[in-house]
Amino acid sequence: MPPEPTPEEISTQQSYLSLGLSDSEYQLVCELLGRKPNLTETGIYGVMWSEHCSYKTSKMQLSRFPTEGPNVLQGPGEGAGVVDLGDGWAVVFKVESHNHPSAIEPYQGAATGVGGILRDIYSMGARPVAFLNSLRFGPLSDKKDPGSPNIKRNQYLFGGVVAGIAGYGNCIGVPTVAGEVGFDACYSGNPLVNAMCVGVIRHEDLQHGRAEGIGNPVIYVGAATGRDGIHGATFASEELNEESEAKRPSVQVGDPFMGKLVLEACLELFRSGAVISVQDMGAAGLTCSSTEMAEKGGNGMELDLDLVPQRALEMSPYEIMLSESQERMLLVAKAGREEEVFEICRKWEVPACTIGRVIPETVLRLKHRGALAAELPLDRLLGSCPLYQRDAVPSEKQLSRQKKNAVTWDVPDDIGALFKEMIVQPELASKRWVYRQYDSMVRTCTSVGPGSDAAVIRIEGTNKALAMSIDGNSRYVELDPQTGGRIAVAEAARNVTCSGGQPLALTNGLNFGNPEKPEIFWQLREAVTGICEACQSLELPVTGGNVSLYNETEGEAVYPTPLIGVVGLVEHPEHETTQHWKQAGDVILLLGETEEELGASALQQFMTGSIFGMPPALDLEKEKNLQEAVLEAIRQNLIASAHDLSQGGLVMALLTSCKGELGVHVDWESGIRDDLALFSESQSRILLSTVPQNLLMLEKLMQSRKIPCERVGVVMPGRFDIALNGKFLIQEELPELQQLWENALENIMNSENQGFSGEKQAA
Amino acid sequence: MRCAVIVFPGSNCDSDLYKAVNSFEGVDAEYVWYTTENLDAFDLILLPGGFAYGDYLRAGALAARTPVLKALIRAAERGVRVIGICNGFQVLTECGLLPGALQRNSGLHFICDTPLIEVVQDQSSFTSRYQQGELIRLPIAHGEGNYICDELTLRHLQAENRIVFRYASGSNPNGSVDKIAGILNSKGNVLGMMPHPERAMADWMGSSDGRRLFESALNLFPETADAA
Amino acid sequence: MKGIITVVLKQDILDPQGRAVMNSLQGLGYDEVQGVRIGKSIEIELNGISPDEADARLRKMCESILVNPVIEDYHLEIIED
Amino acid sequence: MKGIITVVLKQDILDPQGRAVMNSLQGLGYDEVQGVRIGKSIEIELNGISPDEADARLRKMCESILVNPVIEDYHLEIIED
Ligand SMILES: Nc1ncnc2c1ncn2[C@@H]1O[C@H](COP(=O)(O)OP(=O)(O)O)[C@@H](O)[C@H]1O
């Protein structure tokens, strides 16, 4: 082992900077400790005070979220949020980002993201039942320069990330049931990979990550510790040169096989009663898990680092504490019952050993080779991180862009031809190529898998089911973060409603650029405002989430991308509803008002290559009324299908409601220009179909709620015919359109991306 | 009827299979851990899908060298019925109970879908409740389901009527030779298949066509079996 | 001591991945590429056994588990420290 | 002419597959096995190019698509007919 720098050297050589502490933060640490920290201690401060662990920039924004509700059993703060489902059941769910690791190594980055969020869910004691994911990449094609390295790289990242999510999720046996994928030039070089996991639990099985009981053993379970991902955040912010290349942390590799065994072992450990608390070793590994557990328990923890299973030779305390090796859990067991714990771990063939104990002094004390390696008072570590309120000012570009008229093009001659071009754009194309790679059926609880507005998962042994969706249109947020934030919440909830679920609560993933820039912090603040407003109106508490900042390449930030994951309760299997037509002859109804709202729309992006103007407006009162009405209609069994209108507007919703041979014949009246009417992205609109016998009742219900409800057409086999004001704009054979739309992504990826990209490593 | 669901480290369709079989009156399913060396008590042995040993090295390879497989091979020799589904099929080819091998899908990606499957023959102990030529819907979910074998083996499989299921109507999702989705051993008591009947047990799952496979294997409707 | 086992698909077995890689390489302008076959390289660290024993033991490992004789061939190399 | 590229995981990178295979081998009684690492072996058939050119071209292929430099190393061997 090379000699470590002394505390004095760390101070004079300012090596704390490369460990993630600023000058003023380092000064504060020295004051708090009354001395200069050694290398291990500096590293621990660096990582615990990083944005990722401390939320020092976003905390004040996050504190504005409404987090309470009659059903909330656990709000933000623990591994994941918990919401009551009645009859002693609860749902546990959370979203997590893995953006930067995925940009470096897409397969492993995405796989370990999935593994990480999974451990968050089961460390609460819950059985994981579903994965969702939300992905953003740069463009997959460029007409002008089809072979450009950027495009190739985007395809490689996309293919690798999807394979990584599939690789981990399929192997561990939790179905991946829903998600979304977006493409935009702003994500070239900085893809977004957010994974969400949903679990189910009985109330009495709920666990808390609190290290309680002085003298209780601290047990390490799972894979050995290597030098994986050590201080990733810090190294990533260093300039890369040859020297740092050698220092770069090695990529974390997921092992879903081991992950599955650790999962089963932990769930059995909870049932045994021999364990008091469990926390996963995620970001900042052993450091974060040990300090958080100790702090929540109101105690301290002493660890003997020589006892930590190690994969690499000669690891220093610093490396052991900061490693982010995967498939590891830390748990506190009841003293005297260690053997029971080891027995269960042996059964599942998972390594486990005692590495320390709970102590009364509220400190983290680390021993290594017989000496004291670090001793940090917990109250001066966790609660003492400085919080930053940054300046928030919208950019000039932002304000002037909003003032532009959203429509700058003439009515296209052939709207049918335009439509056919648009549905093969990756943005609008079917995501079948993605979700066909995910096992969406394992566990045999999936009632509605990918391909409809929200997925529906049945809860075994009950009549209940969960509807779930993750959404976020970042183009809206880019033009107006507040409205965009509202729409993200409304859309995710609307998807859940359309599937027959009562939205219960949400988790959010906030993906933004560098918050030290006033225009970025403004985006963050405004988006949070919008999310809060929607939460209040729709009575949806926030039970958890994740923040990922500094998503930039060469100084250019990604679009502000808040993602909203909503979980809802389907009270009875009969309420499960999909977006697809059920029967020829059914009548198609459009709920809501269509305005000329094209800012940030798919049509605007396609016609102009950019976005400008204002995004569609969202009236939260109307939204709430609409969702309640649709849910009521579903519960009264008046509806055959329900589908929310989103990107691509009415015409896209019509196409995506077609399934098998069931197409449409639409004859609609509208005062808006043809192309704008079909592609407007006005909010609070839902497309329904119903058997003719229920039509009048359904219309009456909508009337009584003052919801505009127009008959727009009928379900017709084999055709996709759309007439506006008596004139046919689109007349197509359905199978032909479906093939174009369904195979578009596959055609791009298979022609370009053959070979190794994204496959199982080393297989 | 006692029915064993074998569990390897990394199996993940074990509980689905267990639920499916237990849903039949008078059938008693049990999980059996891979270290077990005796399977004498069972009338039907099921190898579930999933990723035994992470599918590391080759799918099914490491599982095929475990103690329970020795017991399973003995049971199969005695004529006990065995069904290997998906990963279970891979284990059966790896241990030599079934000929051929399952290679990576020709499209190189994992595929999850619910294709049409043709019941090629209804004379086997596993298909008596189906009709020859019937098209059924069974989910598939695999990365390595591309069945291959040499010419001679294929001719044997065909001549001895041992191909039980094929991917139907021009589709061949994984590139299998002769569109093979499921085959029998020469004695007819061991079935390996890539599609998942346990995922097709009720209409809300998208199909209930898998039920009849278990009904056949468990002799739940002996009259029909005799008539067939 | 180390055993290095190279496992390759048998000549007459189709290798879809190798084909895909070949197509990609040709697409990138490597016209000289006539064929690609993809196999495995398994490196096994051995201890407390002589090179002669090692050869026999490694062959047994290959035959019992590392190689599937239905589709694969292998060759073996032993590297002494 | 043939290029044989052996692609291995970098030393520091975890090889879960190798670990699982090692456990199985030890479980089957091969106690002499101390470690297993699994990599790829890629065989490329080349035509109409000299061995010197071949070396440079193959290295370019490795760097452009065959090897993932973030987690893998490789070595190259050329076999002339
Ligand atoms: N990354 C993904 N993972 C799983 N399912 C996905 C993914 N992307 C899209 N899907 C599924 O594809 C369907 C269509 O999604 P999307 O194109 O976002 O439509 P919508 O605008 O109706 O939300 C949904 O059922 C969704 O769950």
Ligand SMILES: [Mg+2]
């Ligand atoms: Mg939707």
